[in-house]
Amino acid sequence: MLRAILRAGLAAGAIVAASAAFADDDVVNIGLILPMTGQAASTGKQEQAGAQLYLQQHGASVAGKKIALIIKDDGGAADVTKRLAQELIGNDKAKALMGFGLTPLALAVAPVATEAKVPEIVTAAATAMITEKSPYIVRTSFTLPQAAAPMAEWSLKNGIHKVVTFVTDYGPGNDAEKWFSDTFTKGGGTVVEQIRAPLKNPDFAPFLQRVKDDAPDAVFVFVPSGQGSAFMKQFAERGLDKSGIKLIGTGDVTDDDLLADIGDPALGAVTTHHYSVAHPSPENKAFVEAFKKANGGLRPNFMAVAAYDGMALVYGALEKTKGATDGDALIEAMKGASWISPRGPVSIDPQTRDIIQNIYVRKVEKVDGELYNVEFSTIEAVKDPFKAAKN
Amino acid sequence: MSGEAARISAHLTRRARWGAGEIAFWIGLVALIFVAPSRALLINEILIAGLFALSLDLILGYAGIISLGHAAFFGVGAYGAAILASHGINDPIVGLVIASLIAGLVGLASAPLVLRGSDLTRLMVTLGICLMLGELANKNSWATGGADGLSLELTPIFHLFPIGFTGQRNAALYSLAVLFLLFALARRIVQSPFGLSLRGLRENRLRAGALGISAPRRLIAIYALAAVYAGAAGALVAQTTQIVSLDVFDFHRSADALLMLIIGGTGFLYGGIIGAALFIAIKDGLSTATPEYWEFWIGLLLVALVLAGRERIGARIAGLLPRRARGSAA
Incomplete structure (x- = not known):
């Protein structure tokens, strides 16, 4: 029994250690934490597709940095979201966290964002008070x-x-x-x-x-x-x-x-x-067409657009900071940012860090x-x- | 003392001794936290899940009580710790002890309901109690924060070791210490005459009754004790992640604990911890590799494990055991 116990322990330890990641100076890791399984899985699927589409359309390079998306599934459980956020910041050196399918999941990460000074870009959860919980929270979905x-x-x-x-x-x-x-x-x-x-x-x-x-x-x-x-x-x-x-x-x-x-x-x-797939604008038409093509005919919804815009926000901020990935600089760059989203013109309210649309x-x-x-x-x-x- | 009693007593004393492998196991766990500090959070999650599975093993593996709603006590412990912290009791250890005891009281109160009837009714009753508590937590949002969840702030352990974002290793060590203490207690209990009598009840309740072992009180006692353990696991989750939300009462928590026990082996105190380590490490590896479809692979793995591997692994472990020390486990 004892040898078996040891062996099982060692095997688990090896798996644990092996899954640790490494970081590279020119690569900017963006952690995307979503409920990919469980009740809110449809949100996760749309968001993932939206973020990946942006990366695919705009290329991985911005301001001399290479953007890498790390997608994690939290299954809708707040303690897992929090652990993933801490690991993404600690191990993967993620410079921004995105996603958060439900309000408690976004709230769970708020103290981590504050402590680590890493922007938390909420692209789904829509309770109004979320952005008040940390000066590092920015939202691209809606309230x-x-x-x-x-x-x-x-x-x-x-x-x-x-x-x-x-x-x-x-x-x-x-x-x-x-x-x-x-x-x-x-x-x-x-x-x-x-x-x-x-x-x-x-x-x-x-x-x-x-x-x-x-x-x-x-x-x-x-x-x-x-x-x-x-x-x-x-x-x-x-x-x-x-x-x-x-x-x-x-x-x-x-x-x-x-x-x-x-x-x-x-x-x-x-x-x-704030978004309809039928929104009559050239930006939206191109977005919907590309999204459907990349996802086997799936219609994008407001979740996909919010994740797409979350990426747009990160790209815009990195351009403004000329590639600097310091959390405070990124947040400053995000405040007041404005761009044309597939949903129409949007901007980030510099006072509340919430979206105006x-x-x-x-x-x-x-x-x-x-x-x-x-x-x-x-x-x-x-x-x-x-x-x-x-x- | 009659010959038979002396023999049993000698047997119990022998088994109560800690073997070299067991000591190595625990030292290995401590070492793992220091060797892989970047994975401290995952290790912490494993330790807590291990404690929760151990709690389920106490009633399932040792007393034969089937439960699909063990997360009820996990949730009570988690919310207990969080609510205490939000009312100014910010010391983690005090919070942990009180929250576990509250969970134990809930266990004590619900035990008579659970112990009535057959296995199928037990499944329903445990499931029902868990659903009810989950809904209570949802409705009483003035105390629990409802669906928004509840954050908690704690003072460092012994006012020295913070367990938040800056103290991830401390958090894992804290969970390990709690797991070890409760494990040692459980180990003592299952090897005591009380533990033996529980096994007797599990094997044949009628016959045990005929021998003068009264079932209800013993089962209530172990059920309440398991609730304390589950409450401690819940409190640890709340304290080390510093957030509680309604998902602590989720069905998948109870089901995962059952799966971990099946992987690691029931009626075997290390089973829950080993099962938790394998389950969570595999899950983490798979969901990193394929965040969308990892459930498929873990499902496949479980089927394969149960159909092909489990028996063989069990047999191998049994082969290493000195005689019949493991009883009818696995």
């Missing part, structure tokens, strides 16, 4: 208040007076509910009921029955990326699509990645969001036999209202 408040404003102007809100019960959902409801009631609308569904394994049917019984003008919906198709199917099964109750929400529920799977029940849904009002329509979120109105350069309200 829920940013997407939800414009929806309330549009509703008020378009004959919607009575609304039921329906959100998933966690950070981003609560943000969406609060900012939609506050803006809506301030403008004279009535929120009849606020419904929250659990994050894990939700069955939407009983909640939807309550929506139906309330008979509002519209139901405002937020569900996390990936749960939209289950929600929309049950929405149609309960006959809500034919009940005259309008479906409005942030763009998560009619996620481009899922629209084909949802099918016709999505038709007519009005959402506000256009929010589009879109309606699900059929174009050439495929469903798209077709943009019909634009609210320009929206800041995160959560942090704007504090200043």
Whole structure:
């Protein structure tokens, strides 16, 4: 037994030691930590493809440095995210960390980013307060208040007076509910009921029955990326699509990645969001075409764009610092950065390090036999209202 | 003392001695932390998973209680440590002890429910308790931070050794120390008459009962003790990563511990630690090589291990054992 124990221990030790990596001065390692497996795997897949596409299109060289992406799977567990972040900084000498599929995963890394002075670029998690947790956090995705408040404003102007809100019960959902409801009631609308569904394994049917019984003008919906198709199917099964109750929400529920799977029940849904695959700009057209080509026809969604822009942010910052990879210099270079993203013009707010971007009002329509979120109105350069309200 | 009792007592004393291999094993672990400081975090994760698997082994391997919801206690320990730290109890050791004891109390309270009925009901009850606790943590976000998770700040151990980002090696050594102490205690317990009586119960509850060994109390005791161990593992995760989120109650935590035990061997105290080392090291290697599809390879490996390798490895280990010292393990 003893020899066997020793042997097993040695074998494990060898594997552990062998997987340690090395670093090179001219190579800038970027750690991309994503949930590639588990419940949020679809986010990981889109983000990975988005970041890799940027690397492929723009080449690995910038300001005399070679960019290397190191992709790690955290499976959606915060302690693993944190360990991976520490190892990427400690062992791989990563100069920036990117990704973070869910709010707790982004928060787990915040103290590491602060202590190690390494930029943490959040390309997914969308709870508003994340960027306040470390001066080294920059965000290229969006915040829920940013997407939800414009929806309330549009509703008020378009004959919607009575609304039921329906959100998933966690950070981003609560943000969406609060900012939609506050803006809506301030403008004279009535929120009849606020419904929250659990994050894990939700069955939407009983909640939807309550929506139906309330008979509002519209139901405002937020569900996390990936749960939209289950929600929309049950929405149609309960006959809500034919009940005259309008479906409005942030763009998560009619996620481009899922629209084909949802099918016709999505038709007519009005959402506000920062990205649609149907965004009519030459930059987006080129982006979508290249993305589909590189990923076997997969449609990019807002997650892919955020990771693509995360890379754009890193490239831009390295050019500005002339290749210097010091964390403080990189963060300074990122503050106020602006560029044309596939989603339209974007910039990083120098005060909050959060993204400023256009929010589009879109309606699900059929174009050439495929469903798209077709943009019909634009609210320009929206800041995160959560942090704007504090200043 | 009758001849039989003397024989058993002598046998127990003999087995209680620490062998050279065992001592080498622990010294090897300490050395590993110093040899590979860059992998201290991974080693830390292995040590904690090993402790958690050891905890499961106490009830599964030694008392025959099947559980699919052992993460319940892991989660209670993790949140216990985090909530204590957020209320000003920032000393890691104090936090660890209190959090483990809280987990033990939860174990004690839920033991009567779990020990009722057959294996299948146990699977359901343990799973159900874990789900309930997970949902409680989710709902009571004023204390737990809900789905956003809870960060914790700790003072250095003995006010000397920080265990955060700057003290990664300290963190691994801290986990190793806790694992070793609890291991030594478990080793003592399973070799005690109490431990023997548990094995008797596992083998044949009716017959053990006929011999005058009362089942419920012993099973409740070991179940609560295992909960303390799982709570300690959870508290260690919380303290060394300084964040807790709802995934500590995830089903995969319970399932992974079971897998580690299957890899390393049940009813064998080193089984959990060896299984954890192999499982996590392989997982880390595979997920670095192929972050998207590593689950496929680990699945294949597990099937291969269970179908082809496990038996042979088990036989080889058994062959090295002095007589029947390992009992009916593996």
